[in-house]
Amino acid sequence: xxxxxxxxxxxxxxxxxxxxxxxxxxxxxxxxxxxxxxxxxxxxxxxxxxxxxxxxxxxxxxxxxxxxxxxxxxxxxxxxxxxxxxxxxxxxxxxxxxxxxxxxxxxxxxxxxxxxxxxxxxxxxxxxxxxxxxxxxxxxxxxxxxxxxxxxxxxxxxxxxxxxxxxxxxxxxxxxxxxxxxxxxxxxxxxxxxxxxxxxxxxxxxxxxxxxxxxxxxxxxxxxxxxxxxxxxxxxxxxxxxxxxxxxxxxxxxxxxxxxxxxxxxxxxxxxxxxxxxxxxxxx
Ligand SMILES: [Cu+2]
Numbered sequence: 001x002x003x004x005x006x007x008x009x010x011x012x013x014x015x016x017x018x019x020x021x022x023x024x025x026x027x028x029x030x031x032x033x034x035x036x037x038x039x040x041x042x043x044x045x046x047x048x049x050x051x052x053x054x055x056x057x058x059x060x061x062x063x064x065x066x067x068x069x070x071x072x073x074x075x076x077x078x079x080x081x082x083x084x085x086x087x088x089x090x091x092x093x094x095x096x097x098x099x100x101x102x103x104x105x106x107x108x109x110x111x112x113x114x115x116x117x118x119x120x121x122x123x124x125x126x127x128x129x130x131x132x133x134x135x136x137x138x139x140x141x142x143x144x145x146x147x148x149x150x151x152x153x154x155x156x157x158x159x160x161x162x163x164x165x166x167x168x169x170x171x172x173x174x175x176x177x178x179x180x181x182x183x184x185x186x187x188x189x190x191x192x193x194x195x196x197x198x199x200x201x202x203x204x205x206x207x208x209x210x211x212x213x214x215x216x217x218x219x220x221x222x223x224x225x226x227x228x229x230x231x232x233x234x235x236x237x238x239x240x241x242x243x244x245x246x247x248x249x250x251x252x253x254x255x256x257x258x259x260x261x262x263x264x265x266x267x268x269x270x271x272x273x274x275x276x277x278x279x280x281x282x283x284x
Pocket of ligand 1: 172218
């Protein structure tokens with residue numbers, strides 16, 4: 001009750017969010033953030049209590065002479081207290097975790113947008129879909145390359161459903177600002193989750209599962225725009241515009257039409273003679 005009186009976000013940001021990037025950019029992220037900050041506060045309260053007891057004992061019962069102190073064998077109320085208290089702490093943490101987790105995993109019957117996330121060694125493809133499931137059609141698609149970071153443009157305030165699939169090994173879709181990541185599996189497993197974004201901006205995304213030699217190059221950028229701009233973007237893409245032309249259509253021209261939060265890494269594959277037929281042929 002005391003905690004509900006003050007904002008967890010104000011408290012958290014005063015302490016660097018206790019290690020998280022921020023309070024997130026989606027409704028789901030805000031709930032996870034509050035759980036995180038609440039858990040840290042609970043841990044600190046228990047910690048301060050325990051430290052207090054330790055230092056009190058150290059000072060109060062320090063050695064004063066050679067006389068043997070009172071030899072207490074057990075204390076029933078104490079035994080009960082330190083069995084019941086941790087169980088209560090765990091029960092409360094479990095209760096709030098279960099509530100937030102259920103909410104984050106919740107799927108709606110009619111999402112506003114469906115994006116198929118296809119991971120492969122070592123890039124991402126984002127397919128805008130006309131329905132749910134494997135059999136739905138793709139209306140627009142963005143695929144990354146070694147030279148161009150793929151952009152995933154999405155609107156605020158809409159239920160966005162992500163459907164994940166991999167062409168080879170296990171990858172993991174991760175946007176730190178979503179405070180969320182989920183593995184991308186090959187084969188029949190099609191991981192699905194939903195997000196409602198509430199903060200416009202551009203955010204870096206990464207593969208968070210070590211998937212091979214060029215794992216580090218699996219970067220993308222999430223571009224969150226207003227629903228109006230998103231509709232314009234998607235309309236342009238449906239009319240055959242490239243990702244960069246689509247970005248220009250909603251006001252991101254020139255350099256802005258490319259990723260701004262991260263840039264392609266220099267692969268040096270040529271210089272190092274890795275996977276290069278020419279290099280192999282030349283005997284390098
Ligand atoms: Cu990967």
